Amino acid sequence: MFHVRKITLKNFRCYSDFSVEFSPDINIIIGNNAVGKTSLVEAIYCLGLGKSHKTSADADLVKIGENYAFVKAEFTDGDKKDEIVLSFVNGKKKLQHNQKTVGRLSEYVGFMNTVIFSSEDLNLIKGTPADRREFMDSSISQNNKDYLVALIRYRRFLKERNEMLRQTENGKALDEILFDSITEKLNIEATIIINERKRFLDTLNERLNRLNNEISEDKENGKIVYLPNREAGKLAEAFKERRMLDLTLRTTTVGPHRDDFIALINGKDASSFASQGQQRTISLAIKLALAEMCKECNPRLIVILDDVFSELDALRQNQILKLLDQKNQIFITTTSIDNLSESVINNSKVLNISKEEENER
Numbered sequence: 001m002f003h004v005r006k007i008t009l010k011n012f013r014c015y016s017d018f019s020v021e022f023s024p025d026i027n028i029i030i031g032n033n034a035v036g037k038t039s040l041v042e043a044i045y046c047l048g049l050g051k052s053h054k055t056s057a058d059a060d061l062v063k064i065g066e067n068y069a070f071v072k073a074e075f076t077d078g079d080k081k082d083e084i085v086l087s088f089v090n091g092k093k094k095l096q097h098n099q100k101t102v103g104r105l106s107e108y109v110g111f112m113n114t115v116i117f118s119s120e121d122l123n124l125i126k127g128t129p130a131d132r133r134e135f136m137d138s139s140i141s142q143n144n145k146d147y148l149v150a151l152i153r154y155r156r157f158l159k160e161r162n163e164m165l166r167q168t169e170n171g172k173a174l175d176e177i178l179f180d181s182i183t184e185k186l187n188i189e190a191t192i193i194i195n196e197r198k199r200f201l202d203t204l205n206e207r208l209n210r211l212n213n214e215i216s217e218d219k220e221n222g223k224i225v226y227l228p229n230r231e232a233g234k235l236a237e238a239f240k241e242r243r244m245l246d247l248t249l250r251t252t253t254v255g256p257h258r259d260d261f262i263a264l265i266n267g268k269d270a271s272s273f274a275s276q277g278q279q280r281t282i283s284l285a286i287k288l289a290l291a292e293m294c295k296e297c298n299p300r301l302i303v304i305l306d307d308v309f310s311e312l313d314a315l316r317q318n319q320i321l322k323l324l325d326q327k328n329q330i331f332i333t334t335t336s337i338d339n340l341s342e343s344v345i346n347n348s349k350v351l352n353i354s355k356e357e358e359n360e361r
Contacts, residue, residue, distance in 0.1 A: 002077040002112065002300040003329035004044060011062060011069040013039035022329070023349035024076070026321075028340065029333045031353035037333040040353070041116070041304045043071045044331065047084050048114030048302065049138060050095055050105045058088050075112070077300065084111070106148050113142050113294035118306040121283040125270050129260035136261075139290055140200050143297035147196045154189035157182050158252060165250040174247070186255065187236050193256045194232040201226045201261060207289035208282075212265075215281050215288075215319055220265050222282045229258040280311065288323050295325055304331045314341035 003024035009015040014036045031037045038054075042061075045053050052061060062069040070087035085096040095102040102108045123131040141148040161182045168174055201224050212222030230238045238254045246253055263270040263286070265278050274282070295301045303324055309317050309332060318341055324330065337345060 001327060001329070002075065004047070004073050004302065005076045006074045007040075007043060008072040009040070009043055009070075010072075011066040012043055012071055013061060013063065015039065016063065020351060022331075022351075024329055025326075026330045026332065026344070026348035028337065028345065028348045028350045029331060029353060030335070030337055030350060031333075032335060035353050037353060038118075038306055041306055041331050041333055044073070044302060045114050045116055045304060046071055046086055047073050048112050049109060049142065050086065050093075053116055053118075053138070054120075058093050059091065062088050082111075106145055106152065109141055109148060110143060110145065110298065112300040112302060113298050114302050114304065115287060115291045115294055116304040116306060117284065117287050117308050118304075119308060119311075121287060121308075122279055124283050124286055125263050125274070125279045129258070132261050133257070133259055136197050136200060136259075139294075140196055142294060144196060146192065150189045150192040150196075154186065154193055154256070157186040157189065158255065158257060161186060162251055165246055165252070168247060169250055183239050186252075187239060190235055190256050191232045194228050194230075194235070194259070197228070197256070197259065198226055203293060204286070204289050207292050208285055211288045211323060212282055212285035214323060215285055215316070216278075220278060220281065221267070222285050223264045223267075224286070225262050225264060227260040227262060229256060229260075230254050284308070284320065288320070291324060291328075295328070301325075301328045302331070303328050304333075306331075306333050307335070309344075310334055310336070310339040317341045317344055 001024050004022055005024075006019065006021045008019040010017055012018075014034075018036075018040075020040075029037050029040060042052055042054055046061070051058075055061070068087065068089040070085060072083065072085045075082040075084065083096075083098055087094045087096075095105065095108055097108060097111070124135055137151055141151065161179070164174060164179055164182070205224055208222050208224060212220055235254065242253050263282050265274045265282055268274070270279055270282055291301065291303055305320075309320075312320070321330075321344060332340070332344070332348070334340060337350065
């Protein structure tokens with residue numbers, strides 16, 4: 001079974017120099033607040049996508065007062081072994097796979113899938129559209145290289161188009177031919193993104209209602225509704241219609257960078273009409289559905305439950321683990337083992353992180 005056997009952290013977040021070996025099954029990481037539990041599983045997540053789920057700034061991952069950090073992990077999959085090293089040195093990021101430098105992140109993403117459950121999952125329901133777009137982007141990119149490439153290109157063309165719009169503020173004439181060319185390229189990549197987001201959410205919905213019903217004991221139906229800023233086939237015309245507005249506001253006002261989705265419970269908007277418990281249930285169901293999808297695309301899956309079990313009773317804890325594929329390596333962080341059911345503890349390796357660190361960020 002694929003799993004991370006050992007991880008070493010150097011100047012990563014609150015860790016100066018830390019190394020630990022894991023069980024291929026369930027690992028429970030116990031410790032008080034601000035000792036580095038979340039930072040440890042964040043490091044594991046970084047090895048999956050080459051970036052953190054908590055910050056977009058790589059500099060935040062480097063221990064205060066240091067100019068470099070690295071995460072090194074040894075992975076085992078039957079007889080096959082892999083070493084991954086992710087380093088941050090003087091603001092530059094480098095990824096190495098079996099001692100060979102990875103030229104582009106898109107070449108590496110897909111080596112393994114990582115699904116993380118955390119209290120921040122409520123942002124899928126109550127957060128900003130940017131939170132939900134990030135969920136779609138990171139989830140789809142793990143198993144769809146065409147989407148990742150389209151996303152990278154779209155962001156580059158969007159930046160170029162917005163820069164041209166902003167330059168008109170200083171009286172610079174717009175290069176119409178170049179502007180139209182960039183807009184056309186933007187439309188091509190946007191069409192891929194919109195279509196793949198729709199396909200992803202349709203597939204997620206095929207699993208979501210079943211899982212939401214299982215967690216809620218058949219009391220709540222769950223569904224996600226995609227809200228594209230524009231349908232793919234209507235985007236080219238929208239760029240033309242919004243041209244003058246874009247010039248006035250000096251920014252691109254249409255496109256998938258303004259997409260969103262809403263979660264429904266029993267047909268009603270969960271952000272407005274659902275209780276905190278119902279919102280937590282559907283956010284868990286969304287991530288469980290994602291884990292199922294990832295496993296179907298790539299058997300190399302690692303699941304992280306970051307301080308979410310403390311909010312669930314023993315019955316719900318066992319429900320979640322039952323719904324998760326037990327053939328995956330699972331990490332659970334918590335402040336107390338007392339919050340976990342006996343059956344979970346008996347089937348796990350317990351790691352106690354007791355050394356307090358004041359510099360965790």
